[in-house]
Amino acid sequence: MDDAPEPATPATVDADRRRLNAWLWRLPVLLATGGAGFGVYEAYRIHFAKLAPADPPNFTTAPETDVASLDRFDAPWAAVPFAVAGIPSLAVRVPEPVPGGTTASTADGPVHLVGFSRVCTHLHCILDLNTDIELVAFAFNYRSDRPALTCGCHLSVFDVLRAGRAVSGPAVEPLPRVRLGVRPGGADGADQVVADAVETRV
Numbered sequence: 001m002d003d004a005p006e007p008a009t010p011a012t013v014d015a016d017r018r019r020l021n022a023w024l025w026r027l028p029v030l031l032a033t034g035g036a037g038f039g040v041y042e043a044y045r046i047h048f049a050k051l052a053p054a055d056p057p058n059f060t061t062a063p064e065t066d067v068a069s070l071d072r073f074d075a076p077w078a079a080v081p082f083a084v085a086g087i088p089s090l091a092v093r094v095p096e097p098v099p100g101g102t103t104a105s106t107a108d109g110p111v112h113l114v115g116f117s118r119v120c121t122h123l124h125c126i127l128d129l130n131t132d133i134e135l136v137a138f139a140f141n142y143r144s145d146r147p148a149l150t151c152g153c154h155l156s157v158f159d160v161l162r163a164g165r166a167v168s169g170p171a172v173e174p175l176p177r178v179r180l181g182v183r184p185g186g187a188d189g190a191d192q193v194v195a196d197a198v199e200t201r202v
């Protein structure tokens, strides 16, 4: 008995071609449908699924780092950049306590401070504290009554008083907080703000 395969005839070649053409025609439709679905999912995630900061934050200890003399934080929204464990960070004086922040007692009253990583949780650009409320509303499309941490790369905005929550733009995760403390009487006799831990999400 002869088991050799049947030679291809013009009819079978045409049928194969028709099947291939049918799939080639469907491919762009499948890709477009998948892309649209992904777009809808991303839009939902960005607008409705922003993550809340942990309360309390889960801090991982880092080598203690000097930030600045407490005198540098002479008014609300005074901010000082520094680095802890190699992470660009920012200490901000805030008008009210923020979860994960610290409060120093001074002769002039309490000084509320909070620290954040300056690394954007979207694609890792470096953030700045933006104190121009009108600029934030115009350039970042986010209207607020207070300064915010903003990312110039893709226009994410983070709310300092809501513990670094992402409130606008493509970032979804909040900023990691940096634990601050105040060491009495630094080298120049002034109290010193220090950082000694960075938040990690669990």
Ligand code: FES
Pocket: 120, 121, 122, 123, 124, 125, 151, 152, 153, 154, 155, 156, 169, 170, 171
């Ligand atoms: S890197 Fe900050 S918004 Fe994209």
